[in-house]
Each structure stands twice: as structure tokens, then as C-alpha cells.
Amino acid sequence: xxxxxxxxxxxxxxxxxxGQAVLxxxxxxxxxxxxxxxxxxxxxxxxxxxxxxxxxxxxAETLLANPVIEDVxxxxxTD
Amino acid sequence: xxxxxxxxxxxxxxxxxxGQAVLxxxxxxxxxxxxxxxxxxxxxxxxxxxxxxxxxxxxAETLLANPVIEDVxxxxxTD
Numbered sequence: 001x002x003x004x005x006x007x008x009x010x011x012x013x014x015x016x017x018x019g020q021a022v023l024x025x026x027x028x029x030x031x032x033x034x035x036x037x038x039x040x041x042x043x044x045x046x047x048x049x050x051x052x053x054x055x056x057x058x059x060a061e062t063l064l065a066n067p068v069i070e071d072v073x074x075x076x077x078t079d
Numbered sequence: 080x081x082x083x084x085x086x087x088x089x090x091x092x093x094x095x096x097x098g099q100a101v102l103x104x105x106x107x108x109x110x111x112x113x114x115x116x117x118x119x120x121x122x123x124x125x126x127x128x129x130x131x132x133x134x135x136x137x138x139a140e141t142l143l144a145n146p147v148i149e150d151v152x153x154x155x156x157t158d
Contacts, residue, residue, distance in 0.1 A: 001114060007086075008121070009121065009123065017085045022122070022142070022143070029142070033127045033128060033131070033134075034125070034128050035080060037124050037125075038122070038123045039122055039134065040120070041119070041120065042088065043101070043118055044088065044119070045103050045113060048113075048114050061111075062102070
């Protein structure tokens with residue numbers, strides 16, 4: 001069954017306390033080469049038949065993400 | 080600066096109430112072609128210099144994910 005992946009990430013101008021907490025923890029643990037961490041959501045969606053890109057984009061942008069503060073990356077299966 | 084993406088997904092045998100809630104909502108909204116939704120976490124990590132795959136895999140598997148219930152997908156930048 002085709003799998004579509006939707007990644008929801010905070011817009012760059014929105015501060016990300018979760019990512020900053022991870023970054024701080026990595027620094028304290030000695031991982032000094034890490035410059036930034038941003039945390040988002042990752043959805044794996046199984047669809048029946050051929051994925052309808054327009055429908056999936058609409059689902060991603062209106063139901064999975066908050067378009068005021070988040071951007072969406074839609075990854076359709078590569079045939 | 081190189082960006083490494085880490086996707087953390089629940090193992091297939093672990094139930095996913097968040098994903099099931101999204102699936103239920105999509106069904107009620109008329110998106111009947113969606114068969115399953117699984118929700119995970121998506122990290123975008125900026126590293127200084129060349130990414131050290133072993134270090135990043137260790138960070139992903141021990142600090143970003145709970146290896147008892149989650150799997151990790153590491154995506155290094157393609158040169």
C-alpha cells in the first residue's frame with residue numbers, strides 16, 4: 001500500500017523550546033559539533049490506490065499542521 | 080551547514096493513539112482513502128563540519144528515541 005510521509009516543522013522564525021532543550025542536553029553530554037536542533041512531527045500515511053497529491057497536501061496543510069506557525073513537507077512515494 | 084534529519088517512529092507492534100485519532104478525524108471529514116496514520120518525531124540537526132555518522136546514530140538511538148518502543152531513521156545530507 002502506498003505510503004506518504006508528511007513532515008511538519010516549525011517555521012524558522014518560531015522559537016523551538018523542545019529543540020533547544022535537546023541541543024542543551026547534547027552540549028552537556030559532550031556533543032559539541034551540533035549547532036542547532038529543531039523538532040517537528042513526522043506522519044506516515046497509508047493510502048488506498050494512487051495517492052491524490054492535492055487531497056494529501058490539503059490534509060497536511062490544514063489538519064496535520066498549524067499553518068500560522070508550521071511548514072509542511074509532503075513526500076509522495078517514488079514510483 | 081550540513082543538515083541531518085532523524086525520524087523517530089513507533090515500532091510497528093506499538094499502538095499509536097495519536098495516529099489513530101488523526102485517522103478517525105480524517106474518516107469523519109470524508110477522507111475515506113486513508114488506511115492508516117502513524118505519528119512520530121522529526122528532528123533537523125545542523126552539524127559543524129562533516130557529519131559523523133556513528134556519533135549521530137548514537138545520538139539518535141540513545142537520546143532522541145526510546146529504543147524499547149521506537150525505531151530511528153537517520154538521513155545524512157547527500158553530497
